[in-house]
Amino acid sequence: MEDRKQSPPHVLIFPFPIQGHVNSMLKLAELLVLAGLKVTFINSDHNHDRLVRFTDVVARFAKYPSFQFRTVPDGLPDDHPRAGDMVTEIFDGLIVKTKPALRDLLVVIRPPVDCIIGDGILGFVLDVGQELKIPVIQFRTISSCCFWVYYVIPDLIEAGVIPISGNEDMDRLVKVVPGMESFLRIRDLPSFCQTKNIEDSSLQNVAMATRKSSRAHALIFNTFEDLEGPILSHIRTECPKIYTIGPLHAQLKTRLPEDQKNKASSESSNSLWAVDRSCISWLDQQEKQSVIYVSFGSITVMTREQLIEIWYGLVNSKRRFLWIVRPDSVVGHGGEDIPQELIEGTKERGYLVDWAPQEEVLAHWAIGGFLTHSGWNSTLESLVAGVPMICWPYFADQQVNSRYVGEVWKLGLDMKDVCDRNVVERMVNDIMEEKREEFVKSAREMAKLAKESVSVGGSSYCNLDRLIEDIRLMSLNM
Template structure:
């Protein structure tokens, strides 16, 4: 194929964490299905885990023009890459990965790049894009409701609502337009509790609005019917939005259309080895009888928290499937301190795995509830499958998401700032028994909207079509402006 007739070539550069990498691989495949050539950039640490636990290469081999390039994240090889050390990762990306990224774009190894799609929290990618003259579209893989809170941080500081002046965390927040009647101090991102507006997290996120406005547009993993009011608020700062989520389902829908039938779970972007024996266990359970418990790929709990959760689950009498990562509990000797009564209770009605194929689990007819940390991918997957939630957020955007789940979307119960076996038992029963039909009906209604937005003419379907058209227009414009050789 002549160079002039090649399709658009897009660089995709996710934030190197499980959630963003997962969702941006879905975006990459959607753009591959649109005929684009994709260069997907991951850090060496992420790449090693991908090739260890996934079929990433064989899966993308079918797409002409797809390639993965690795880049250093600037951290030592023995660095744990854990969530509580996020700022170390971010600082290393900004100081050490930035020049490597520029070198990658200018060394001549890549064919001409039409545009860059990068995580909006990595502002250095926009600096590089501007330096080399390539258009950039940002992606934010957090919820729009949390992103809007980030945009409002300067207003929260200016109004005096940050830092907090007392310990009344149930006080309503007034400086986040559209949320005045339900968003409380305890629902703001976790770093807002630190009491210091010079904190590195506050300083990082308070410039989100200005940073994102630098890009050509903003891709969001959400849909209008779920987050329309927050999307309208964000458009006041960044008018060119592409809400194309839920990305995991959008991809499965398009793949299903390609083969003429619904697409099954055939691949994974997980950085952990999935234990699929849990699906066999679920097959043996009654419909909507199991609560699925997973706090994601980063959250850690103390031994004391673990035992409170465990007692509450067993005492609820509800069947449960629990993801307990090898590194999810702080300390080394916790297994020796598990009381016999909860071990016996787990044998009767529980199943524990190190990691699960989550999309497949949430789609299973036996699952009637999801106890989640409310990472945005997990929240969207639950919404799409019509599974009500118990929310126990760990950090950052998850505090905001959990409040929206309970107070705005009415899809579950928010248990933030609580770790007590009696409350766990009560909320599990409330979700799975007492108010089961109410929550299932509400979740089913939202799931129908999520599925509708992906069909032809639906809001996310049309946003993706517009994104593809805009990138194609960039390619045409670039071709016209490129000097003749």
């Protein structure tokens, strides 16, 4: 028993198996092993195969003897797309296949696990932890502001805001989310909430998992107090123990040894896609802040018509653009029948790749703006880089994030629910020239606050130290 108490705490980290969740929770895992904790990271078989194929993740984590990967099935066939609306099918597979596999692993793994850091969208991780008497800290990879909307879903239902009626005024203010009464509209509700069916499984899953958070030992948010402090104060009335430790990618750069910092940003990734680094060479040839970067993340799926409208908007703006177009991102599109003027316009001013090293791209001096899906990792990466955003949200928390970017933080423009070439053209020019000064000023101020939060003595830096110390104390009480 004495040896057990002297060994470092063993933390098991389990993300929801999609790109954004895996990325941020792997960063947390690395921060914990840097602090001397033992970490077991649970990947789905499917995602681990992709990580190993497309990144240096095995070699990168091999330098940490206290770290190990373990894998579990996600319950889906390997050829399942795991994108677009079909991403919600992962939930069913996880309940059937992954929950029992996780429980079995926790029973036999040695040394025993002292603490689970589970993805907060997966309520069953909390159930398994409580059954086995292992403390569970929930990590919410979404914004705090979206978490709070999720938390009050029962109130939204009681007030009649959900379900959405067929003739709903989408610009009507939602008055029942504390702290957001003056600016949150129906169209800004998370995608799961914009349903006409009160029994919708995605809505019910999100609502139940989020309400379970009050039963967790604590909550972790990838955010910082200067960004989301007002909403965090509301969340603390229901979930008082919260660690705000973000932006995690900036926190990791602060804590990595000096000889690893440059490599972390330029050569390594946690990507489930093959990174095409040729775009960096292309950016190197462009003028300062002359390029609009376009990426809609790892899940967004668009129609061919939407693709063409965005493409025309970019070409017609006359701005240089770097656009990430995943092979699976356009429904029924094989690259055929693209108007010649778009092809010629792209040859002149654009560059298209399947996937890019996004942190490095956003930090590049040639980038002047970001047309984004408003995923939380992307929002934070753009914020830290001081790059103004145009937001075209697709899924989950992205609708709330884009409203905050445009209306609350004043870091860019919200283009939600619109896909029109003229609007794209106008907003690109606003971000890159017409209204650039005001957005850049706000973006630089927020970037400064973000970097201060993860510097020694900053709020996120101290909160991570507090989290690590609490895990150590937790292990002594096991």
